[in-house]
Amino acid sequence: MKQIVKAAFVAAAVTTAGFTGAMAEEVKVGVAAEPYPPFTSPDASGKWVGWEVEFMEAICAEAKLDCVITPVAWDGIIPALTSEKIDMIVGSMSITEERLKTIDFSDKYYNTPTGIIGAKGDDFEATPEGLSGKILGVQVSTIHADYADKYFGETADEIKQYQTQDEVNQDLAAGRLDAVQADAIALDAFLKSDAGACCELKGNVADDPAILGAGVGVGLRKGDTELKDKINAAIAAIRANGTYEEFSKKYFDFDIYGG
CATH class of the missing domain: 3.40.190.10 (Periplasmic binding protein-like II)
Structure with a gap:
């Protein structure tokens, strides 16, 4: 799937202390091009929907990032990240020792068996x-x-x-x-x-x-510490303020964050 769908984040436009309405940083977010319900799937109109799409929207709004969904074939998604075709991966990618040799990860954002x-x-x-x-x-x-x-x-x-x-x-x-x-x-x-x-x-x-790893994290390029810090802070914030729980309960009747 070649199309790129820009996610609209109303919350990212809200002015807060230290943020005066300057343009948000654009970040290309890699997702697997094929449907992976209930996490990511294109609907009949081509819009990407699912739990992980809502997670992405929430962290990007919190971090004041203008995130653009960029579908990539799964077996090429890490090379797309390392070659800077995308800036991060939100694709149910487990944090493993083998992958950590090539890329970095945010903190865990869910963990299921x-x-x-x-x-x-x-x-x-x-x-x-x-x-x-x-x-x-x-x-x-x-x-x-x-x-x-x-x-x-x-x-x-x-x-x-x-x-x-x-x-x-x-x-x-x-x-x-x-x-x-x-x-x-x-x-x-x-x-x-x-x-x-x-x-x-x-x-x-x-x-x-x-x-099997230690849960699922956002895939990031090694050395991209500024973006990693923003994403980790955003994950912690949406967990603390109830946003994570609010959108998760639309999909699951249990705590997907896991132990």
Whole structure:
């Protein structure tokens, strides 16, 4: 998807102490080009919507940044950041040791478990033994692909990688996969859809912080400390003033921030 949609932030125009209406700094915010409900998806008019879009709007308003949503293919989103085609990533990107070798992150802004789903009536658990002989689908260049290779590579019959999570889900619904591993919230959104009526959650995988990370953060270029400080301050502010809770309850009946 090539279009760039500028998010309108009314709150960013409010004059506060030390801010006298000067033009806000423009920041290109990279999101994955493909739909990833309930976090980011383009609606019928092409406008980007979802929990993570509202999170982005809130922190950009708080930090007085003029944020422009810039869709990028997921497997190219880190190179887009390091080559300065975008300025930050708001795309459910987990903070991992491997990624920290290349980019920096803000403080965590949410943390949810990793789940595995499969067809109703196919009784198995989200364990290496449970995946024995199964065909497992994951999205390429994700923590889930790395986790699956490490923990299920020797027991699963095959691990298939796809460019988008939507493609993974479609192949599960079509019966070409036995199981799918992804973020539990994204999987829940699929299970609640018409296409996901075929399937159910089999369980959450055992945690491995070295691979699954320490929650999701805003991806930033190394050395961009001024922007990082603004984003961290904005995250803390919307958590403290109730904004985070207000928009989150429209999507979730639990605390997505996590432990």
